[in-house]
Amino acid sequence: MNKLVTWGNELYTGKRSYPFTSKHRLWFTIAGALVILSILVPVVKGGFNLGIDFRGGSEFTVSDVQNTDTKIGETAVTSVASSAEATVTNIAPNTMRVQTERLSDDETLAIAASLADGYQVSSNEVTSNFIGPTWGQDVSRQALLGLFAFVILVGLLMAAYFRTWKMSLAAIIGLLVVIVVTAGIYSVSGFEITPSAIIGFLTILSYSLYDTVVVFDKVRENTKDFSKQSKRTFEQLVNLAVNQTLVRSINTSVVAVLPVASILFIGSYMLGAGTLKDLSLALFVGIIVSALSTLFVQAPLYQWLRRNEPVIVEHTKKLTVD
Amino acid sequence: MSSIRPVKQARKALLWLLIVFIIATGVLVAGATTGKTGWGPKLALDLEGGTEMILAPRVQGDQQINQEQLDQAVKIIRQRVNGNGVTESEVTTQSGRNVVVSMPGTPDQATRELIQASAAMEFRPVLISGSYEATPKDQRTAEADLPKPDGDPKNASDTNWVTADLYKKFEAYDCTNKADIKSSENADPAKPMISCDAKVGVKYILGPQEIPGDQISDAYAQLARGVNGSVTGEWVVVIEFNQQGTKTFADTTQRLIALQGAQNQFAIVLDGQIISAPTTNAVISDGRPQIQGGFTQESSQALAEQLKYGALPISFDIQSERQVSATLGADQLTAGLIAGIIGLGLVFIYSLFQYRALGLVTIASLLVSGILTYLALVLLGWGMNYRLSLAGVAGLIVAIGLIADSFIVYFERVRDELREGRPLASAVDIGWGRAKRTILASKAVNLLAAVVLYIVAVGNVRGFAFTLGLTAIIDLIVVYGLTHPTLVLLARTKFFADGHRLSGLDPSLLGVEPLYKGAGQIRRFGENVEANRGKKNAKASGEAAKRMTIAERRRAEAEQSKRSGTASSKAQEENNE
Numbered sequence: 089m090n091k092l093v094t095w096g097n098e099l100y101t102g103k104r105s106y107p108f109t110s111k112h113r114l115w116f117t118i119a120g121a122l123v124i125l126s127i128l129v130p131v132v133k134g135g136f137n138l139g140i141d142f143r144g145g146s147e148f149t150v151s152d153v154q155n156t157d158t159k160i161g162e163t164a165v166t167s168v169a170s171s172a173e174a175t176v177t178n179i180a181p182n183t184m185r186v187q188t189e190r191l192s193d194d195e196t197l198a199i200a201a202s203l204a205d206g207y208q209v210s211s212n213e214v215t216s217n218f219i220g221p222t223w224g225q226d227v228s229r230q231a232l233l234g235l236f237a238f239v240i241l242v243g244l245l246m247a248a249y250f251r252t253w254k255m256s257l258a259a260i261i262g263l264l265v266v267i268v269v270t271a272g273i274y275s276v277s278g279f280e281i282t283p284s285a286i287i288g289f290l291t292i293l294s295y296s297l298y299d300t301v302v303v304f305d306k307v308r309e310n311t312k313d314f315s316k317q318s319k320r321t322f323e324q325l326v327n328l329a330v331n332q333t334l335v336r337s338i339n340t341s342v343v344a345v346l347p348v349a350s351i352l353f354i355g356s357y358m359l360g361a362g363t364l365k366d367l368s369l370a371l372f373v374g375i376i377v378s379a380l381s382t383l384f385v386q387a388p389l390y391q392w393l394r395r396n397e398p399v400i401v402e403h404t405k406k407l408t409v410d
Numbered sequence: 411m412s413s414i415r416p417v418k419q420a421r422k423a424l425l426w427l428l429i430v431f432i433i434a435t436g437v438l439v440a441g442a443t444t445g446k447t448g449w450g451p452k453l454a455l456d457l458e459g460g461t462e463m464i465l466a467p468r469v470q471g472d473q474q475i476n477q478e479q480l481d482q483a484v485k486i487i488r489q490r491v492n493g494n495g496v497t498e499s500e501v502t503t504q505s506g507r508n509v510v511v512s513m514p515g516t517p518d519q520a521t522r523e524l525i526q527a528s529a530a531m532e533f534r535p536v537l538i539s540g541s542y543e544a545t546p547k548d549q550r551t552a553e554a555d556l557p558k559p560d561g562d563p564k565n566a567s568d569t570n571w572v573t574a575d576l577y578k579k580f581e582a583y584d585c586t587n588k589a590d591i592k593s594s595e596n597a598d599p600a601k602p603m604i605s606c607d608a609k610v611g612v613k614y615i616l617g618p619q620e621i622p623g624d625q626i627s628d629a630y631a632q633l634a635r636g637v638n639g640s641v642t643g644e645w646v647v648v649i650e651f652n653q654q655g656t657k658t659f660a661d662t663t664q665r666l667i668a669l670q671g672a673q674n675q676f677a678i679v680l681d682g683q684i685i686s687a688p689t690t691n692a693v694i695s696d697g698r699p700q701i702q703g704g705f706t707q708e709s710s711q712a713l714a715e716q717l718k719y720g721a722l723p724i725s726f727d728i729q730s731e732r733q734v735s736a737t738l739g740a741d742q743l744t745a746g747l748i749a750g751i752i753g754l755g756l757v758f759i760y761s762l763f764q765y766r767a768l769g770l771v772t773i774a775s776l777l778v779s780g781i782l783t784y785l786a787l788v789l790l791g792w793g794m795n796y797r798l799s800l801a802g803v804a805g806l807i808v809a810i811g812l813i814a815d816s817f818i819v820y821f822e823r824v825r826d827e828l829r830e831g832r833p834l835a836s837a838v839d840i841g842w843g844r845a846k847r848t849i850l851a852s853k854a855v856n857l858l859a860a861v862v863l864y865i866v867a868v869g870n871v872r873g874f875a876f877t878l879g880l881t882a883i884i885d886l887i888v889v890y891g892l893t894h895p896t897l898v899l900l901a902r903t904k905f906f907a908d909g910h911r912l913s914g915l916d917p918s919l920l921g922v923e924p925l926y927k928g929a930g931q932i933r934r935f936g937e938n939v940e941a942n943r944g945k946k947n948a949k950a951s952g953e954a955a956k957r958m959t960i961a962e963r964r965r966a967e968a969e970q971s972k973r974s975g976t977a978s979s980k981a982q983e984e985n986n987e
Contacts, residue, residue: 092764100829141730151738193522200733212459215738218731222466226508226729234866241858249851287801287863287874291808294859294878298812298852302819305848336822339764343818344811346760347753351807354749363456363800364746367874371808 096335102328109327112388119265119385126272136275139282140187140217142224146196147217148186149179153207161186164206168198180357191218227283231290238293239263246301250308254393259300262386266296269381270374284363288370295344295371296378299337300386306333307387314403321404326391330383341379348372416839417902420895427778427891434785441792451784452791454799454873457743459736460514463525464504465726475507482715483726484509486681487525500795504872509726516733526726531623531717532599533659534616535567535666536675536687538577542611544584551581566617567665567673571602576615580604585613597682605677607684614687616677620662623680625655629717631710634702645710646702647686649717656697663699666690678717685716739800746803753807754780757814765821766914771900772817775893779813782884783877790880798873805877812856812878813885817893819852820845824897824915834915838901842894849889856882 098104108115130136140147150161161176165188172195175187186203196216204211239260247256270292274281307329314322348371355365394400441447455462467475467483480503487509488501499513511525556574563570572580584590585606597603599619606613628650633641651659666674667690677687688701701713754776761769783806790796823845827837860879864872900906906913 096825097829100826149738151735151741193519196731197516197519212735213737214733215735216731216733218728220466220727220729222729226466230866234862237866238859238862241862242855245854245858249854284801290863291859291874291878294856295812297855297859298815301852301855302848305851309844332826333822336818339760339818339822340815343757343760343814344808346756347750347807347810350752350756351746351749351804354745354752364742364749364804367801367804 092335099331099334102331105327105331106334107327108330108383109323109388109391112392115384115388116392119269119381122269122272123265126268126275129272130275133275136271136281137278138224139280139285141219141227141283142281144190144220144222144224145218146188146191146199147219148200148203149215149217150184150186150203150207150209151182151213151215152209153182153184155207156182156184158184160206161203164202165199167202169195190220224283227286231286234290235267235293238290242293242297246297246304249301250304255304255308255390258386258390258393259297259304261389262300262381263293263296265385266292266374266378266381270370270377273373273377274370279369280366282366284366285370288367288374291367291371292374292378295375296381299340299378299382302340303330303333303337303382303387304390306330307390315399318407321407322394322400323391323404326387330387334383337379337383341375345372345375348375416835416898420898423891423895427887430887430891431778431782431785434782434789438785438788441789447788447792449788451787451798452796453739453743454797454802455512455514455739456732456734456800457739457798457803458514459734459739460512461516462732462734463511463517463522463728464730465509465511465525466507466729467509468725468727477503478715478718480507480509482718487511487726491521491525508729522728526728531626531678531680532619533621533623533662534603534619534677534679535662536614536672536677537567537569537572537602537617538580538615539612539672539675540580540614542585542606542613544587545581551577563617565665566620566662567669568617569673571617572615576602576604580613580615583613585611591683603679603682605679605682605684607677607687610687612687614672614675614677614684616679620676621651621655621658625652625658626650626717627652627655629714631705631707631714634700644702645705645707646700647705647710647713647717649699649701651697651699653697656695659697659699660693660695663690663693667693680716686713742800743803746800746807750803750807750810753810757810761814761817764818764914766912767905767910768821768897768914771893771896772814772821774896775817775888776810776813778892779881779884779888782887783809783881786880786884787877796876798877800873802873802877805874806881809878809881809885813881813888816849816853816885816889819848820889820893820897821914823848828915834901834907834909835898837915838897842897846894849886853882853886 095104156178158176158178161184162174165172165174165186169188169191172188172191177185177187179185184207186199188199191199196218200214200216201211204214243256243260246259247253250256267289270289274285279285307326310325310329310332311322314320314325320328348368351364351368352372355368438447438449442449465487467480484501484503488499491499491501491511491513499511502510502512504510517525557569557572557577559570559573561570583604583606585608591606597605599622601618603616604613605616626649629647631645631647634644634646636642662676666676675687675689677684679685686701688703705713757776758769758773761772763769765772787796787798791798820842824834824837824841827841828834830837832840857879860875860882863875864879906915909915
């Protein structure tokens with residue numbers, strides 16, 4: 089603790105300082121490269137690994153299975169619908185998942201029964217899930233709508249709160265970087281995109297902006313009367329604010345990521361795929377990317393957006409000439 | 411600076427929190443002991459087991475379905491599902507488009523079809539009326555006297571539709587018997603049918619369908635007007651037909667007006683049940699018939715709604731269907747709870763590591779937030795039938811981090827103020843003033859996200875958004891009602907105010923000079939040290955100076971002049987690292 093606190097003190101007083109704003113070209117280049125990669129990779133890979141919700145089909149989950157042989161599941165499906173192709177996977181200890189193409193109601197009920205039979209479990213251990221092909225599209229459409237509404241509302245909220253649209257703009261550009269890069273990481277890793285993952289993405293929006301608000305609040309405080317002092321240039325003040333909030337940013341991010349990591353761990357270990365795991369995976373990646381983005385994209389971007397304002401140019405010139 | 415006011419306020423805030431807590435607990439205990447609610451939150455289907463179907467309306471072309479029609483559809487589907495003997499099923503709308511049906515267990519094929527079928531509304535002429543219950547066996551018409559059609563029926567009102575078989579069935583038909591009612595649900599529009607009018611307590615034999623429901627273009631309730639145009643105070647229902655409906659209805663009324671008795675009536679049938687069977691008083695050629703007869707405002711509006719729904723018969727496709735076994739749900743809930751406990755534990759450990767004794771304040775605040783959230787979930791389950799889903803549990807776990815965040819923002823602020831050299835009590839007061847704003851702004855962002863997510867939500871996103879929003883509000887209550895007041899009071903204790911090594915607010919660690927400065931010199935803790943700061947801190951202390959009251963500034967200036975040239979310097983400060 090002592091070391092971290094000392095480090096925090098040095099950051100606070102400006103004795104130790106990391107070049108968040110002055111090296112903005114480097115950070116922007118890295119962020120830009122990541123964004124381009126995040127867009128290119130899915131294109132090269134031929135899109136995301138879309139879950140059953142987007143393809144449509146039937147899914148069965150059999151819990152409490154002793155014998156995890158995938159053959160049993162395949163036989164159970166073909167015995168009812170001979171033409172159906174089944175993908176059987178052992179997703180977690182004692183849990184099997186069977187995915188097939190879209191089945192009729194009768195077939196679904198019959199397969200559920202024959203799966204219970206095959207795996208020697210009672211019929212209430214079998215969960216079936218039928219998803220129409222438009223379901224995933226509906227979720228995505230609503231998610232896009234949500235994204236759009238949220239970005240506009242929060243843009244207005246931040247502009248009103250910080251009383252400068254440039255902060256709002258910087259925050260939202262950074263937010264888009266976070267979304268794109270998180271999606272890119274998702275694509276590279278080959279994780280399945282499910283509606284739960286999309287909810288995770290939407291939650292990242294909230295977290296990312298939350299993180300930005302905390303840092304920007306300090307930036308605003310530091311730069312409020314910047315022209316009345318002659319110790320630091322505007323850019324240095326922004327950088328000092330980011331450094332001063334660094335400990336706070338690290339602490340809040342660690343605290344936010346800990347519970348998410350525990351869902352991720354428990355979710356994958358105990359349950360395999362599912363709501364909890366997909367959600368926490370998106371959040372886990374998103375929280376880390378958000379925290380980094382606030383420091384390296386949002387804050388330097390705000391300074392960059394304002395660098396040509398006459399008052400700032402004049403103030404900076406006065407300080408450098410002195 | 412007077413320390414009485416903040417302390418008083420802190421005590422008041424704690425008292426308020428206690429009152430809220432006691433009231434909520436009291437309501438819960440009262441509800442639970444009288445059996446009106448359980449001790450735990452209500453669980454959603456994915457945790458309790460059962461079936462959830464998401465139905466999408468089947469619409470043609472660019473037809474749009476509006477909220478009103480959707481609400482009607484929900485009412486009708488609810489009637490069907492519950493009428494079918496399935497209890498505890500829930501029918502709700504989702505994002506202004508879909509209908510969600512949740513029910514325990516697995517629905518059979520019949521229930522599935524029933525849910526998906528469109529509401530079929532139609533107009534049929536009445537042929538014969540009879541008593542609501544089945545005619546007693548000994549009073550039934552003798553075999554020889556049963557009606558014998560003497561030819562093909564010429565129009566929908568022709569009694570030749572009534573065969574001996576149909577009449578026998580009619581006499582045996584019992585409107586209080588569910589099986590009988592169900593048999594008339596999917597009647598062939600080209601054939602006569604038997605149906606009941608529960609409002610009047612009569613059963614009828616109806617002729618074949620004359621006008622299908624989709625020829626109604628509108629229906630509304632209004633106050634009837636007398637001959638001279640004055641309002642009579644009687645509620646009537648006005649139907650508006652489309653062009654084709656107008657023409658057919660004119661022909662029908664033309665025919666019915668000449669007929670006597672029950673044959674003068676026509677029945678409006680929805681899903682096999684008669685919703686109204688008015689008599690014909692006039693030939694309606696303008697396609698705007700008025701139904702009157704003892705309506706209240708409410709009953710007339712209800713009928714108008716039903717009629718309007720008939721104007722667009724919607725059938726539904728099952729878009730997604732999940733059958734969740736109770737075991738899987740229980741497993742997931744267990745896993746979720748374990749994840750939550752681990753997450754909470756990790757946050758506890760991290761806050762103790764980072765903030766020492768202050769970490770205990772975080773832990774206490776998190777525990778109180780947890781209890782308040784629990785109370786809120788149970789009470790919302792009771793009052794609003796809120797059900798906790800797996801996604802909701804995920805939201806609660808994610809919220810642990812978000813709640814702890816606001817404490818960190820606050821504590822770091824207090825540390826910042828200590829770094830400026832303030833005594834703890836005023837560091838807490840000033841730090842709070844600034845942290846409060848940040849916390850409010852960031853919680854507003856959280857809440858906004860939750861509300862947007864909730865509104866556009868599809869599927870189980872709603873539960874997630876709901877708990878996320880709920881915890882954002884509870885976080886604010888706890889920060890204002892517990893964390894801050896506790897800190898204000900603790901700041902007055904010796905342990906914290908003297909900056910004990912374990913307090914997490916040890917000024918020496920925060921770069922402020924130690925109390926004992928060596929060579930027998932002891933600096934009074936809380937002394938204004940800004941004046942002694944090195945050049946690097948000039949800006950920061952300048953800012954702090956700006957925040958001082960005039961009296962404080964004068965005192966600081968006086969002290970500065972008194973102490974100038976002596977003791978501490980920047981070099982000494984750096985030695986403390």
